[in-house]
Amino acid sequence: ISYYKVSGNAANTMLTLDSLRAVTTWTPWSDIAILPDERCVICLRVVDYAGNEAYISTNGLLVDHTIGDLEIFKPNITVTPQQTESGIYNGDVSVEINVEEPVVNNAYSGIKSVSYIVKNMGTETKNENLYSFAKENPKFSELQQAWNKKIVVDSHANNSNDVIVYVRAEDNAGNVAEKQIALKIDITAPNILVTYENNTAIGNYFNQDRTAVIQVTERNFDAK
Secondary structure, three states: OEEEEEEHHHOOOOOOHHHHHOOOOOEEOOOOOOOOOOEEEEEEEEEOOOOOEEEEEOOOEEOOOOOOEEEEOOOOOOOOHHHHHHOEEOOOEEEEEEEEOOOEOOEOOOEEEEEEEEEEOOEEEEEEEEEEOOOOOOOHHHOOOEEEEEEEEOOOOOOOOOEEEEEEEEEOOOOEEEEEEEEEEOOOOOEEEEEEOOOOOEOOEOOOOOOEEEEEEOOOOOOO
16 A cells, blocks of 8 residues: 655645556555645555555545634724714614635635624624535535625614624634624714703793703713
């Protein structure tokens, strides 16, 4: 028994019988080490005492022990410059999610699933699976290395200064990455109450000064 190992970009699929017969660098059988984050194809050549030959080729092996990189870009919504500068949103918030598998030694196992949860003051308001990959024995070319999508955080369900978006991504090797961002959403207009001192009048006329007291109730008060 001898073996032949193909690594890197050339390790896309199993070798044909003609390709195996053309190999001249067979190595006598021993334990084969597959390095962390290595993509390879292992081929075997088996010869009996009568000189009969048999060839075996895997359709690809992958060792992936690197946790995927999950990135959520800052929420972006079309609002007035003042609202954008304050970091507080007065409507639905668009959030772009990018998930990318690190490529190490030309190897990655591919993205398996992406999901997110939105919570308003600890109460879940949205839970959605955005991506799922469940194909058995996929080709390397079918693996998803990068993925992105925009989601919308509903302002009516999340009218709060304590909104959290949790994102979870898992690759096909079982590595899990999680990330969260905080949002402030305020779609409630300020409440204004005006009261006066000296309400004693003759008709609509007053013969003394009156003081107006203005009371503003607002969660995100701006003195300007």
